[in-house]
Amino acid sequence: MTAADAAAPARTDLAIPPRPRTWPKAVVVGAALVAFTVATTIPAIGGVEIDLASIARNWTNGLDRIGQMLTPDLSILPRTWQPLLETLEMALVGAAISAVLAVPLSLWAARPTNPNGVTRRAVRFVLNVVRAVPDLVYATVLVAMVGVGTLPGIITLILFDVGIVVKLVSEAIDSADAQYMEAGRAAGGNQTQINRVTALPQSWPAIASQVLYSLELNVRISAILGLVGAGGIGRLIDEMRGFYRYDALGTIVLEILIVVIAIEIASNLLRKRLR
């Protein structure tokens, strides 16, 4: 007799409650998700039309462009330095200003740091509106309002960054443990005092992390903003695209890739130190 056999009768002595059957529920939920996804691709019931055959028919058209992009024309490089620097400056200024704005807004948008439901919902609603407007729409309108150049680009980045930083930071504050709040309240502090002295230092890692993330996004976005005249490397992208110089575009994409990776490495190092 093995040890397992000997233990078997003893095991049956325990009044183990029956294990709840969860798989039927999982199957139903899974099937519903699949059915819904399939339904969204049936045009007859208002779904989107996905014509896979067109890929097979047309894919060769894009092939030579991709081929050109994969053989980057490095002679364009000297012309890219200035707009690339402009893009980086826009990204940095946009992230910095949005960080300053996002700090109080994040505290007002989170439940522990703003128990007043009316003002909290008001801040959240305004930020939902800010986030709902696409960045290209901001840029187009702002170019018309303040003219071509980096200023409309920077304002667009600020609006975009504030929207995401406040959302992500306030959610981080919402889910964080906030027992120190009770101590501040017990000592007779008001919410502003508690937020300033305790909630703010507790939230720094979340704020710094999201601001660094927004800096990364800014470099990508400002590549697009140039298309509508809002400054940066996007202006050059638009020009090269106009001349069908996909080999030059390949160089610019490579540059943006390198900058984004550099920022990511730098922000990862910073995040580690902040923890």
Add this chain to the structure above:
Amino acid sequence: MSDTAAARRPEAGDHVSPASGPWPITLDNVTVRYPNGVVALKDVSLSIGAGEMVAVVGLSGSGKSTMIRTINGLVQPTQGTVTVGPHAMTSLKGAALRRARGDIGMIFQSFNLADRTSVYRNAMVGRFSHTPTWRTLLGISTAEDRDIVMRALASVGMLEKVWGRAGALSGGQKQRVAIARALAQEPAVMLADEPVASLDPPTAHSVMADLADINADRGLTVLVNLHLMDLARQYTTRMIGLRAGEVVYDGPAASATDADFEQIYGRPVQQRDRLGEK
């Protein structure tokens, strides 16, 4: 400081500095019913004299946490009134309530420090009710406030850690900083909610001794929630037993018998009801 405590009893209404001596605490027919229907306190009436050292003993869920929070208005009773010195806690709101809380120190089982900031800033929390909001916002504290905070930290032996991060401290050190934070309020009453339940036995004894000193040397009224019988007997003079939201014992702590504790716990005394050591 406590020897300046004159017989002058503070009048209700005007804001009286706690320097005029410790305050009594009175609960009149206090009932707390939480929104989820749980009745945490049932018609509790108590009178605690100025300068008393009282243990509130009960198992978890007996209502002792709720009771201590009704005293500084963190929990508002559904019925009844709470009076602390000159403050009618149950009728105060807004700025007046915050000012009253400023005169009542409180320490917690989980210390409730902001771990990412310095010991100094955590202790500064104790000056909130004495500081205008703009000063707190700009981070400009008066020389007097700094002095009070440094003295409070020195009195619990934590002055050398003043610029260190609160999160880097041990449990016992954290609770000492929390005591300093409460002392920085210059309170008349000190509340402690299971202050040693997260600490190892030797540290638990030294924190209880600190609380006893606060009562003896500074003359503060001290109310401490405990679930361990030997700590109640050793460090406090009066014991209030709570079971299911009702007072089931009120008498001297040192002479409380095991039978008294069995009545409070509603079950025989077990090994884990004692901390031991020391």
